[in-house]
Amino acid sequence: MVSSFSKRAIEIIKRVPFGKVATYGQIATYSGNSRGARQVVRLLNSSSEKENLPWYRIVNSKGNISLKHGNGYELQKSLLEKEKIEFGKNDKIDFNKYLWKPLG
DNA sequence: CAACTGACGATAG
DNA sequence: CCTATCGCCAGTT
Numbered sequence: 215m216v217s218s219f220s221k222r223a224i225e226i227i228k229r230v231p232f233g234k235v236a237t238y239g240q241i242a243t244y245s246g247n248s249r250g251a252r253q254v255v256r257l258l259n260s261s262s263e264k265e266n267l268p269w270y271r272i273v274n275s276k277g278n279i280s281l282k283h284g285n286g287y288e289l290q291k292s293l294l295e296k297e298k299i300e301f302g303k304n305d306k307i308d309f310n311k312y313l314w315k316p317l318g
Numbered sequence: 319c320a321a322c323t324g325a326c327g328a329t330a331g
Numbered sequence: 332c333c334t335a336t337c338g339c340c341a342g343t344t
Contacts, residue, residue, distance in 0.1 A: 220341075238326050242340095249339045251326040256342065258325065272325075280325035290325090 219247050223257055226316075230271045233297045234314035235307055237275050244316060270294055271314075277307040 223245040230236045242250035254272065262269040270293040274280045279294075281287040291301065299312050307313075 242326085247340075249327085250341085252324055252339065253341055255324050255326065256340090260342080269325085274325075275327060282325085286325080 227267045230314050235271045235273050235312050236314045
């Protein structure tokens with residue numbers, strides 16, 4: 215068995231459906247390591263294009279985009295809005311509506 | 319092999 | 332609420 219955290223994380227990221235978002239911690243947890251959030255970041259940076267990952271569906275635990283303005287932030291936001299995801303007051307995403315749940 | 323690096327997260331003040 | 336700090340892990344330098 216491979217049991218490689220990275221490979222599993224990639225598979226999981228690919229499973230995040232249209233119109234939903236997931237947190238770094240979520241991906242890490244479902245990949246077998248609840249503390250692997252930072253590895254998820256690495257993967258997004260190193261494999262988002264190769265693996266064709268929906269990197270823009272990954273946000274931080276607060277429901278905000280983690281990128282900096284002028285450095286992808288607006289891009290990610292627009293991509294999410296195209297998936298009908300709404301941003302609240304502080305450009306915050308409502309997890310009750312948009313957080314991805316692997317079961318349903 | 320040691321140090322550095324991240325789009326994080328939890329905790330403390 | 333906000334900043335500061337520490338912990339975590341794997342891939343790079």
